[in-house]
Amino acid sequence: MPDTQVRQTVEVGYGGNERLMMNMGPQHPSSHGVFRMILTLEGETVVGVDAVIGYLHRCHEKLGETLTYVQYPSIASKTDYVAAMTSELAYVSAVEKVAKIDVPRRAQYLRVVAAELQRIASHCLWLGTWCLDMGGALGGGATVFLYCIREREMVLDRLEELTGARLLYGFHQVGGTRYDIPAGWDVKVRETVDFIERRIDEYEAMLGDNAFFLARTQGVGVISRELAQAVGVSGPLIRGSGVNYDVRRAEPYSSYGDFDFVVPVETAGDCYARYRVRMVEFRQSIRIVRQALEGLPEGPISSRPGVKSVGQVRVPKGEGYARVEGARGEVGCYLVSDGGPKPYRMKWRGASFSNLAVLPHIVPGHKVADVVAIMGSVDPVFGEVDR
């Protein structure tokens, strides 16, 4: 994008030529977090977007330098707080890669179960909030939202039985996981995913044939294949635009190679295509959870002793990058170590940060109402964007 377009003066007012500059400000019901968009409107059509981020910056990368490898995993969950398991997994995988620590197979399977359950929960939230944005807080959107939250609560209950926490788990540690499954948990998880599978059928029935829903999402926010690859989006955005790229297949981590699942790809590139991709991902996650629980090997859940002191994990000098397929795309962590108990430098690649970069390309030309539909289908979480 040429510089002149990006460096606009941030003024709110009438821009002449009957153009209205409207601020969809940080406090907005459908900005999915704290995100400021300065829209230039001509009537109802958006002709320019100026995105302002940074409202949720909490210095994660600096915290990564001051906290040790033992302390940071529970903080890592706060980047993508909606899909916390995959965020922690990115950090812990990076440490294990640099220190060349093996993770026992049981821990790998447990990590997979946790990550896929988390993906189901995150997609429930995505669907609910997207329909809420499109349908109104008082209206059909709220209905879908409450159904999705009802299902998400069930998954969160399972994760609560596993770790004790509902949103920010602290489940991973360097070398494995912190918690093993309680008795009877796998039965409950199986019941939960069966139940959710039936409910997903209901959602698809409620939305898939709904003429209003289709009118709002088809043809809206089209990301072409070239644009997707040029900007560097990942996750459901790039799979909705025809590129078959999933980190779980491209670079299998945590024994994902053992599982049989389909990576959904749609070619249309509009909001509806991304919706279809995520709905298929729901079902595939359920499939993976079932396979993982069935094949859960016996063994230790960590290859290192339980945490007893704060400087317990020392990583030799080196650097490495580990990435995982988060619910929103590729989440990565680049770690530089100097041999001590803390990293020398840690950099997060947030999936939503790269995904948001596509907005100035696809929003102009649409109406104001489409902006919310597009934001919802891009599904950013600002913990990842601002870190």
Add this chain to the structure above:
Amino acid sequence: MAITLRNLFRRPVTVRYPDVQRAYPDRFRGILALTYDPETGEENCIGCRLCEYICPPQVIKVEMLKAEKRNYAKTFTLELYSCEFCELCVQVCPTDAIIMLKSFDLATADRRDLLLDKDRLHALGLQFEPSWATGNRLRDMQAPPKPARAEAKVEAKGETKEPAE
């Protein structure tokens, strides 16, 4: 539309808190507390400060008091308003002194109520039901089995698994 009609006749899933409480799972990470040894009645905390060092937001402050047989904690303050409830302090405690409880009912209008001192922490420990997790149990769960201790480990796991059922 048929879906909403069908849901009209399903039971609502609301839990009428605070009239009705839901059942918390065994491992619930609630508010923190200090414990007494059930046999001798003494405080478990030896003031070793491991929890203070590991806490990511550094909310724990401990002063050690040396005595003949064992050490104690002279003061133990925990700033619950900044606590992340990550359970790392519970994990590292060598004497299972600090634990988490199955409750989070401590909402207050004054932040100073959440600056817990040692007496308050002990009182909380007696007031609410403790969670399953203690330092030794968590470390046993995580440690890879050494060949010599494999059997003892299985026993310990068997014991500690029962309360979770």
Add this chain to the structure above:
Amino acid sequence: MTLPPVAQHALEAFVVLNAVILMVTYVTLLERKFAARMQSRIGPYYVGRPHGWLQPIADALKLMIKEDIVPAAADRGVYNLAPVVFLVPCMLIFATIPFAPALGVADLGIGVLFFLAVSSLEIVGLFMGGWGSNNKYALLSAMRAVNQIISYDLPFVFAALVPVVLAGSLQMSVIVAAQQGLWFAFYPVIGQLAFLAYLVATLAAENRVPFDILEAESELVAGFRVEYSGMKFALIQLGEYAHMLGTSFLGALLFLGGWLGPGPAWLGPLWFLGKALLVFLVVTWVRWSFVRIRVDQILAISWKLLLPATLVLLLATGLVVATRGAGGV
């Protein structure tokens, strides 16, 4: 008792007005409980347990004691007058609704015409609110609202005229009497289609999802009402729900046979109330089931689909009546 006619009418009007306001406040509770059950939750239950009976009273009291904030840059006269101009037509429409053959404030000979004409005056109040607030969001929403309501008032009127043509009179009691044999909602083809068109047009004229682009809670929070607080907001809410209830009553009168129903004559008003609430619940059910559509799609539906359809329907009704012979059923 022998009161002079003016005092008698004033008393009737007073009673009806209060009854309407009470009904409107409790209809909000009905909507909230109904919507809640459809969403697997309970809705208001705490205030006035176990069913939240006192919730509307609590809401009304809360709004009355709230601070009345007027934006500094607002156009005072227009801003302050807007809720009143919005509310008055919405209340006035109840004057023409008869609850039973002789029970009503004024059973005008041109009842339906009066209703339709007065109910579309609320747009003026709406636009005044959006303009007077001096707020870009409010203005945007008010412009959308004028667009939408004007576009949908036409199909609304035409759909409402179908029973008028079938019954041969604009007077509401005559229309109800003409439904003795068969309610107009079940009248083959033209009645059923007209009822459907009436419901759709009601949704749009009331700014209900899927046509609530006016308020679009998640885009332009609360639309033209965004700058109103306290009692003025209460008046606007009252007006909206009163209009909603008024069109439900009209629907029940025109299409569902008003007070006709099995049983003694004094049961009539209860049947009428029940039918109006049924229309209201159907509209609410639709509202809580669908996402909204964009404003250009809304206008496209109105001008390209609904208006031609209702025009054709009206012509067809005229043909049917002419071939059947002049007069009622």
